[in-house]
Amino acid sequence: MKSKFQPDKNGYFGQFGGAFIPELLYPNVKELEDNYIQIIESEEFQTEYKSLLKDFVGRPSPLYFAKRLSEKYGAQIYLKREDLNHTGAHKINNTVGQILIAQKLGKTKIIAETGAGQHGVATATVCALMGLECTVFMGEKDIVRQAPNVARMKMLGAKVVPATSGSKTLKDATNEAIRYWIQHPETFYLIGSVVGPHPHPDMVARLQAVISEEMKWQLKEKTGNENPDTIIACVGGGSNAAGAFYHYMDDEEVELIAVEAAGLGVNSGESAATSQLGQVGIIHGSKTILMQDEYGQIVEPYSISAGLDYPGVGPLHAFLFESGRAKYMNATDQEALDAAFELTKIEGIIPALETAHALAVLPKMTLKKDQVIVINLSGRGDKDLEIFVKHLEQ
């Protein structure tokens, strides 16, 4: 049976999705659409992808029982350790897969957008691995706040192009990547999240689905049941959440919680809680929920976390939200910082600021002692040290 969370032939999840692209991009998107499923499902791809995930990325990522965190919140909390992947986040699952797809399509030049720099680093990494030319677009503001990742990308041989338009963050980096793509149709746009025109959201979700695929057997081993009660993941564009939810979406008994960045507060005017503040709109080629004014002008989002600072969500998330299948919560900058410090102190794990938002909803939930919760620990916090240190001194 086909899942209702798979896109239809025009790339729609319910009313969300599609491919709202200028004619200039049609041949590129069509080429990918015609080939991606066939490539992903081929034995050759699966062999190469799995081998790279195992030996290059270091998968499977552990499912760790967080004993002290569990005691503190009165539940059975497991952390899916995507932070232990090579390059420090879940982003590499997608870039390893897409670089293989790019190669099968005969592409030699890769472009990407990045917010926190994790996708940029993961893209630069696989380009170095395959000997392909890499250009990463990054908002000028993010270049400043995620400096270590900029240095890593450069060391890996990528060209980092500052996006100076608009809010100078992830949205604008994506605009610049798409404009470059229009002007250089021979390039492969290695998109970093479950956003963009169809088939990009579905392709990225399929490549991140390895997270929930592993969770199933790991939970079975540890708890005797492959289903947890609850899965929690943070959402900017939504790729780590899509991967953590993927194989559980049709299993209504598993509660899915997506956590958005509330910035200074959902109604403060400085927020990125798209599901709470947005309405149906089109961004980066996809119909989704979008933060916009009454005239459809896109509102500049805000979050302390560069990876969640996005005014839309992927169309799958818009559908999960609208259908009520997943619950959308949010956490402020301060709540995320507090959660990051807490995890560091009681479990010895420094999470990325993005991931800290997922941890930050634990105190807001009513939990049961035997409730099995998996939190997708999407990335590690090395890149955020400067922000953490500033907070430590306050």
Added chain:
Amino acid sequence: MNSIKNIFQTKNSQVLSIYFTAGFPNLEDTKSVIQELEKAGVDFIEVGLPYSDPLADGPTIQNSSQKALQNGINLDIVFEQLMTIKNTNKTPLVLMGYLNQMLKYGEDKFCQKVVDCGIDTLILPDLPMVEYENHYKQLFEKYGIKNVFLITPQTTDDRIKKIDDFSESFIYMVASSSITGAKGEISQQQIDYFQRIKSMNLKSKLVIGFGISDSSTFSKACEYANGAIIGSAFINFIEENGVDKIGQFINKIRK
């Protein structure tokens, strides 16, 4: 109603269209730019609806859009401005914007306003053909609105034929794989592409845009198409020289 169709009925070549951004350089300039362009004798005018995230546009139109938005422009103001010149302006107008603007404003409300302003043609660069077929064709037909499709050097012949069938106004031929903005001279590669499209003998009229900036690129484009559109070069000109000098710019193109 001043329809684009009438233009091509009386004039089959050298059709000159100018694109400008509504509310730029000043909020109230929408009207005066149109009046000056009419005085200078352009054949039709594309009114750009400023958008925060114009994906198909280069730096010049991005900047003019941003300034227009800072000037306080919005769709209601643009429609009001266009209403005030509806009865005096004889030059056909085309609206160019992004789909999200129409979506958020309300599709029916948007179309009604367009028609009320005496306009019957839209260019929405991010409206793909499949969405047009499935939904917007019916919506636009209800209001008598014609949609202009874009073709590019990468568009296949089969797809161009389909676009030709759907087109009721003209086909917007994007001159190269690019976003909007001046590029200098027209290359041999572009000429080969122009020639290829010309030899397809499409039923629709062809207007070339993106990278057309002066009399040389305009007349070159007009050798292969019924006309051409100038946008970024015009916006740069009015920013530097002011709206009252528009006649000079047009005379130079037409020389």
